[in-house]
Amino acid sequence: MTGSTTTMTMIEAIQNAHDIAMQRDERVVVYGEDVGFFGGVFRCTAGLQEKYGPQRCFDAPINESGIVGTAIGMAAYGLLPCIEIQFSDYVYPAYDQIVSEAARLRHRSGGDFTCPLVIRMPVGGGIFGGQTHSQSPEAVFTHVSGLKTVMPSNPYDAKGLLIASIEDPDPVIFLEPKRLYNGPFDGHYEKPVVPWRDHDSGTVPQDYYTVPLGKAAVRREGAALTILAYGTMVYVAEAATADTGIDAEIIDLRSLLPLDLDTITASVAKTGRCVVVHEATRTSGFGAELSALVQEECFYHLEAPVTRVTGWDTPYPHAQEWDYFPSPERLGRAMRDVMEAV
Amino acid sequence: MLGQCATVHDRKRPGIRTVYNAIHIRSEPVNARATTHAWYKTGSRIFLQAKSYLSKWVIMSDAIPLSFRVPAPEIRPGDAPDFSGVDIPRAGSVRRPPVDSDPEELRDLAFTIIRVMSRDGDAVGDWTLDLDEEDLRLGLTHMMRLRAFDARMLMAQRQGKTSFYMQHLGEEAISCAFQRALQPGDMNFPTYRQAGLLIAQDYPMFLMMCQIYSNEKDPNHGRQLPIMYSSKEHGFFSISGNLATQYPQAVGWAMASAISRDSKIAAGWVGDGSTAESDFHAAMVFASTYKAPVVLNIVNNQWAISTFQGIAKGDAGTFAARGHGFGIPALRVDGNDYLAVLAVARWAAERARRNLGPTLVEYVTYRAGGHSTSDDPSAYRPREEGDAWPLGDPVLRFKNFLIKQGLWSEARQAQLQAEIEDEVITAQKEAEAIGTLSSGNTPSARDMFEDVYAEMPPHLVRQRQEAGF
Numbered sequence: 001m002t003g004s005t006t007t008m009t010m011i012e013a014i015q016n017a018h019d020i021a022m023q024r025d026e027r028v029v030v031y032g033e034d035v036g037f038f039g040g041v042f043r044c045t046a047g048l049q050e051k052y053g054p055q056r057c058f059d060a061p062i063n064e065s066g067i068v069g070t071a072i073g074m075a076a077y078g079l080l081p082c083i084e085i086q087f088s089d090y091v092y093p094a095y096d097q098i099v100s101e102a103a104r105l106r107h108r109s110g111g112d113f114t115c116p117l118v119i120r121m122p123v124g125g126g127i128f129g130g131q132t133h134s135q136s137p138e139a140v141f142t143h144v145s146g147l148k149t150v151m152p153s154n155p156y157d158a159k160g161l162l163i164a165s166i167e168d169p170d171p172v173i174f175l176e177p178k179r180l181y182n183g184p185f186d187g188h189y190e191k192p193v194v195p196w197r198d199h200d201s202g203t204v205p206q207d208y209y210t211v212p213l214g215k216a217a218v219r220r221e222g223a224a225l226t227i228l229a230y231g232t233m234v235y236v237a238e239a240a241t242a243d244t245g246i247d248a249e250i251i252d253l254r255s256l257l258p259l260d261l262d263t264i265t266a267s268v269a270k271t272g273r274c275v276v277v278h279e280a281t282r283t284s285g286f287g288a289e290l291s292a293l294v295q296e297e298c299f300y301h302l303e304a305p306v307t308r309v310t311g312w313d314t315p316y317p318h319a320q321e322w323d324y325f326p327s328p329e330r331l332g333r334a335m336r337d338v339m340e341a342v
Numbered sequence: 343m344l345g346q347c348a349t350v351h352d353r354k355r356p357g358i359r360t361v362y363n364a365i366h367i368r369s370e371p372v373n374a375r376a377t378t379h380a381w382y383k384t385g386s387r388i389f390l391q392a393k394s395y396l397s398k399w400v401i402m403s404d405a406i407p408l409s410f411r412v413p414a415p416e417i418r419p420g421d422a423p424d425f426s427g428v429d430i431p432r433a434g435s436v437r438r439p440p441v442d443s444d445p446e447e448l449r450d451l452a453f454t455i456i457r458v459m460s461r462d463g464d465a466v467g468d469w470t471l472d473l474d475e476e477d478l479r480l481g482l483t484h485m486m487r488l489r490a491f492d493a494r495m496l497m498a499q500r501q502g503k504t505s506f507y508m509q510h511l512g513e514e515a516i517s518c519a520f521q522r523a524l525q526p527g528d529m530n531f532p533t534y535r536q537a538g539l540l541i542a543q544d545y546p547m548f549l550m551m552c553q554i555y556s557n558e559k560d561p562n563h564g565r566q567l568p569i570m571y572s573s574k575e576h577g578f579f580s581i582s583g584n585l586a587t588q589y590p591q592a593v594g595w596a597m598a599s600a601i602s603r604d605s606k607i608a609a610g611w612v613g614d615g616s617t618a619e620s621d622f623h624a625a626m627v628f629a630s631t632y633k634a635p636v637v638l639n640i641v642n643n644q645w646a647i648s649t650f651q652g653i654a655k656g657d658a659g660t661f662a663a664r665g666h667g668f669g670i671p672a673l674r675v676d677g678n679d680y681l682a683v684l685a686v687a688r689w690a691a692e693r694a695r696r697n698l699g700p701t702l703v704e705y706v707t708y709r710a711g712g713h714s715t716s717d718d719p720s721a722y723r724p725r726e727e728g729d730a731w732p733l734g735d736p737v738l739r740f741k742n743f744l745i746k747q748g749l750w751s752e753a754r755q756a757q758l759q760a761e762i763e764d765e766v767i768t769a770q771k772e773a774e775a776i777g778t779l780s781s782g783n784t785p786s787a788r789d790m791f792e793d794v795y796a797e798m799p800p801h802l803v804r805q806r807q808e809a810g811f
Contacts, residue, residue, distance in 0.1 A: 029601060055601050061631055066590050066624030073531070073594025073608070076579065079601065093620065100584045101591065107793045109572040109580035110562045114796070146794050169796040214799065258799035 003207040007197040013155035014044045017162035030057045032084030068094035075117045088121040089132045102171040103146030117171045126179035134316040136280035141173040149256045151175040153234040154201030160211030177231035187239025187328040214258035222249035225273040233277045239328035265297045272303040282310040304341030413652035423730035433457040434467025441693045445671045452662035452672040458681040463746030469685040484542045485514040503778040512710030515680040515736035523687035527606045531579045531592035551773035564785040586619035593629045596636035607694040609637045615646020618654040630668035633699035637690040643709035648722040665702035677705030678736040
């Protein structure tokens with residue numbers, strides 16, 4: 001990596017990734033609800049319409065199926081649409097377009113038509129968004145063949161992964177933990193947010209770079225226990241590790257599909273213990289897949305059952321948000337249980 | 343306490359008796375019960391004396407029992423077919439406005455039927471095109487080829503050579519004529535009953551059959567249900583099988599062409615039944631907002647499997663009229679009139695090409711066959727209904743027109759029919775020599791792991807190894 005760096009929030013990093021991708025390739029078009037003139041309700045597309053014109057960055061009607069459906073047509077034409085769904089909770093009207101169309105086009109046409117498309121959406125809670133602004137729907141995408149699903153946990157990864165996703169020849173679901181947009185969440189909600197400018201991961205190169213899809217990052221090396229996390233939960237894992245003093249190895253998956261299974265199995269083979277943490281509901285969640293894979297691949301290395309710490313199988317609550325959200329305390333208890341198992 | 347009724351005498355309006363539905367809005371069950379009890383006890387004489395009393399009850403509406411309506415066709419199996427309700431204007435009677443007309447001035451065209459071929463076998467009216475003899479003969483040839491192709495493939499399915507088939511019987515004119523209004527590079531987003539778009543471009547029937555048989559030469563590698571063709575080169579987008587999903591995609595493709603300052607246009611296709619899909623409306627919103635260069639086609643063949651069109655449309659005037667709320671010009675055309683379809687398709691394509699925006703076109707036709715090989719229409723409509731369809735048979739009508747014009751004869755018709763059947767049989771033999779679904783010469787199971795992604799990710803590599811391919 002060459003060139004200068006600067007500090008960016010995750011929002012600025014995502015905006016910057018759009019800017020660089022649009023600058024480098026005129027086929028990149030960006031649209032969604034409030035995305036054009038206003039620059040998105042979270043400001044992730046701020047300034048793009050002014051810079052590239054309304055032909056390449058524009059407002060869309062409030063119709064998610066139409067946003068994704070038209071983007072599939074654009075991708076089939078030869079453009080590279082990078083579209084925003086305002087909240088992941090709003091994506092369901094577009095689910096048919098994503099599952100039956102975007103994900104299947106290359107396969108069903110024998111490669112005659114393809115769908116290079118990025119669908120961005122903010123996910124997760126921690127902002128008192130209630131049940132329609134807080135969900136984490138990653139598992140409804142990882143379950144679909146033909147899709148790639150990624151979730152960055154910091155500005156550096158957000159920029160590099162988004163550019164890589166826009167360049168990817170297949171549809172990518174790009175999930176942005178909105179709790180991390182403005183500053184890293186240290187896991188304890190009652191403590192003040194650390195702004196990204198004061199955080200190591202807020203330092204971002206100004207120029208083009210990519211973070212490849214399918215590569216996890218080891219956020220903390222450790223010998224006692226492996227924590228598999230992504231998005232906001234990376235910071236919960238760091239807090240729980242600090243609070244418990246357990247020498248955990250924290251793996252930030254970054255890309256759920258394709259999944260970096262090699263990094264996971266190497267870590268669990270070393271530690272012999274594994275806790276999976278995610279914010280989404282538990283049953284049939286992505287943690288179930290991770291747990292099954294670890295069991296299948298690392299069974300003879302395991303000293304304790306693989307344990308999941310997740311959101312509860314309830315709608316995401318409003319007033320009780322922090323009782324739903326997997327806290328460092330809950331994760332810490334699970335880590336101690338796993339350490340104490342024979 | 344929901345919906346409790348009472349007869350009330352309002353003291354301020356003596357003599358006026360009203361039956362009210364009331365809903366209790368406070369959780370005071372004891373009071374509520376007492377109140378109700380009082381109402382029962384006093385029968386029809388209740389005086390609303392205090393405002394506090396009113397505050398506990400919200401007067402909702404007159405308690406007239408609602409009724410639930412489910413539309414149903416008037417004619418079912420056993421009844422005599424009746425199309426007296428289908429209002430068919432005389433051929434040539436509908437005006438042909440300039441393509442750059444204000445959409446507001448075109449509203450009448452959504453409530454009529456544009457027709458060119460008269461009962462006497464003449465082409466009449468403003469929509470008559472100046473076509474040369476070769477174009478006319480090709481039109482007939484394409485429709486006859488599609489019909490012969492359907493007949494052979496229907497039989498092949500019955501013989502167990504493939505799993506499924508869908509024919510076009512009665513609807514051949516629509517896709518065969520429409521394609522002739524497009525140019526190379528334009529893109530159709532078809533449903534499963536527009537194979538005429540390929541036939542009219544001389545796409546090899548051999549390849550279509552290989553797709554139907556899912557054999558080793560199937561361009562889709564045996565991955566798709568029969569008739570779900572795909573050919574980018576021929577402007578034929580991969581058919582999905584889901585309904586109306588490709589309508590917004592057609593709009594998006596057209597938007598992309600406009601964004602790229604290209605000159606290509608797109609065409610979306612949907613049936614009467616699936617105009618009810620949300621995606622139909624999504625497509626209309628986007629087409630309307632961005633003035634996309636797209637022709638949005640509705641093939642109204644009267645039946646959505648067993649469901650008559652009143653279920654998709656209710657009492658609304660026509661499917662074409664759905665365009666009006668979006669400010670999209672909407673035309674209704676005789677789908678069994680090759681010349682009318684071609685004329686309207688050219689009009690709509692020209693609008694798109696001249697950057698005037700989208701057009702909605704409803705083709706009025708009749709699905710003379712079953713929905714698919716899995717369907718038995720005699721279970722839900724009279725067997726004789728197809729014969730009674732007042733717009734006739736598209737192939738027969740066009741043949742009679744050509745004969746009337748002195749361009750054709752019964753002898754040449756018989757000769758062409760024989761030639762086409764030979765072509766189809768030859769293609770079928772070639773395709774079956776490669777293999778059919780039942781003969782087992784289908785693509786390797788290894789192939790199903792390909793093209794899920796451009797590059798096979800590690801988990802699929804592992805699964806393919808596990809599968810032993």
